[in-house]
Amino acid sequence: MIDKMAAVVYTAPNEMTYEPNYHSTQVDREDDVLVRIESVGICGSDMHAYHGHDPRRLPGLILGHEFCGEIVEGNNSGLLVTGNPLITCGVCSYCMQGRDNLCSDRDMIGMNRQGAFAQYMSIPEQCLVEAPANMNPNHVALTEPAATVIHAVNIAIKESYLDIKDCHVLVIGAGAIGFLTGLLLKSYGVKMQILETNMARHPCVKEHIGIDAVNPIKQSVSNDYFDVIIDCVGSEKTSSISFDSIKAGGVIVNVGLQNWTSAINIRKLTLQEIKLVGCYTYSMEDFKSAIKYIDKGYFGDLSWIKEYPLSEANFAFKELHDGRISSAKVILKPDFKKQ
Numbered sequence: 001m002i003d004k005m006a007a008v009v010y011t012a013p014n015e016m017t018y019e020p021n022y023h024s025t026q027v028d029r030e031d032d033v034l035v036r037i038e039s040v041g042i043c044g045s046d047m048h049a050y051h052g053h054d055p056r057r058l059p060g061l062i063l064g065h066e067f068c069g070e071i072v073e074g075n076n077s078g079l080l081v082t083g084n085p086l087i088t089c090g091v092c093s094y095c096m097q098g099r100d101n102l103c104s105d106r107d108m109i110g111m112n113r114q115g116a117f118a119q120y121m122s123i124p125e126q127c128l129v130e131a132p133a134n135m136n137p138n139h140v141a142l143t144e145p146a147a148t149v150i151h152a153v154n155i156a157i158k159e160s161y162l163d164i165k166d167c168h169v170l171v172i173g174a175g176a177i178g179f180l181t182g183l184l185l186k187s188y189g190v191k192m193q194i195l196e197t198n199m200a201r202h203p204c205v206k207e208h209i210g211i212d213a214v215n216p217i218k219q220s221v222s223n224d225y226f227d228v229i230i231d232c233v234g235s236e237k238t239s240s241i242s243f244d245s246i247k248a249g250g251v252i253v254n255v256g257l258q259n260w261t262s263a264i265n266i267r268k269l270t271l272q273e274i275k276l277v278g279c280y281t282y283s284m285e286d287f288k289s290a291i292k293y294i295d296k297g298y299f300g301d302l303s304w305i306k307e308y309p310l311s312e313a314n315f316a317f318k319e320l321h322d323g324r325i326s327s328a329k330v331i332l333k334p335d336f337k338k339q
């Protein structure tokens with residue numbers, strides 16, 4: 001039982017409130033453990049909630065689901081862990097098939113349970129994955145977005161007629177998911193182009209992925225050219241770019257969900273046998289692969305991560321909202337120490 005903890009509460013659209021003396025916390029339920037949070041990432045879905053656009057995430061909630069921390073209460077105290085924020089039932093047909101991301105009875109940390117923008121969080125032990133010893137907590141906290149990327153790239157590999165190394169791949173968006181996708185494809189030796197409208201992100205793409213990002217508002221994108229497209233934005237605009245740019249027989253993997261309606265070119269899809277595949281989160285297996293891939297350097301040195309103290313969460317969200325942060329991932333630290 002922890003008497004008081006600091007937490008960041010989503011109090012109203014465009015308002016995150018740091019509460020140094022948020023109420024007490026403890027292990028919430030029988031199968032839970034208590035984790036002391038070391039690092040927690042801000043996800044695009046947290047931004048979406050912050051803007052008041054997610055009916056499932058309402059004011060009063062502690063957001064945050066990309067975390068690294070140490071178990072302080074319950075089994076395996078002292079272990080450094082991250083965790084799959086999807087709490088799945090383990091018994092439905094999807095869970096039995098290893099497609100647990102499609103579980104028909106799932107909860108999610110930072111959505112219908114309190115999240116990780118806090119000093120402590122209660123989470124079912126079954127969700128946790130042990131981090132390799134001495135791994136940087138900021139890198140461990142990247143496991144969740146990295147798992148999304150592994151899931152998406154594996155779908156592209158499975159659905160593409162051609163070997164991924166022989167494909168021209170288009171990645172749309174250089175936020176966390178697009179950027180990590182670029183890094184993984186780079187380590188696989190894949191030829192790619194990356195689209196990003198925020199010019200502040202272009203230097204980071206150049207430095208870490210080694211290619212010039214293309215701004216589709218200013219530059220044209222080749223039509224009927226790409227074998228595989230991974231859309232990490234998912235707007236009407238990017239959907240129409242995808243259908244214009246995909247080659248006959250190609251695969252479009254849709255990961256982003258900026259707009260909940262979209263434009264599908266059903267004529268091209270049919271006449272040119274385009275595969276359009278949806279991609280949602282990750283399985284527990286992807287999650288376990290992700291932490292290994294990060295540790296082995298498949299995503300590079302991760303030197304581009306930007307840190308803020310948890311107490312400055314509101315400022316960090318504003319900076320992200322204004323597009324002033326060039327880094328693809330902002331990490332909040334409850335116990336921030338200046339380097």
Ligand SMILES: [Zn+2]
Nearest residue numbers: 043066144145
């Ligand atoms: Zn996330």
Ligand SMILES: [Zn+2]
Nearest residue numbers: 089092095103
């Ligand atoms: Zn299930």
